[in-house]
Amino acid sequence: MQVFHIKGFSGLVVLGLALLLMVLLLFGLPAFFMMTLWNATVFEVLKGPDISFLQGSILWLMALMMLWQIFRPQIEFQFRQVKDSADFEQFRKGK
Numbered sequence: 373m374q375v376f377h378i379k380g381f382s383g384l385v386v387l388g389l390a391l392l393l394m395v396l397l398l399f400g401l402p403a404f405f406m407m408t409l410w411n412a413t414v415f416e417v418l419k420g421p422d423i424s425f426l427q428g429s430i431l432w433l434m435a436l437m438m439l440w441q442i443f444r445p446q447i448e449f450q451f452r453q454v455k456d457s458a459d460f461e462q463f464r465k466g467k
Contacts, residue, residue: 403429 378387407428414420423431 399429399432403432406431406435 415422
């Protein structure tokens with residue numbers, strides 16, 4: 373296990389800047405990209421509404437949630453082949 377030692381005020385400033393940069397790179401830049409992409413396609417080409425940075429960040433969060441649901445599904449489907457009506461009745465009753 374790696375242990376990091378933060379010494380003094382300058383260490384706290386560097387840690388704060390590193391966290392801020394991480395948030396900006398993982399959240400701010402993709403949100404700006406989504407806003408620009410939306411405004412370039414929908415607003416310019418299709419003459420739809422334009423969106424702000426806040427709405428671009430909401431769009432980015434929705435895209436993240438959809439990607440999370442696609443690649444980590446919580447629901448599993450199991451299919452069973454039914455040969456005749458007796459098997460279907462047992463399957464329907466949960467046996």
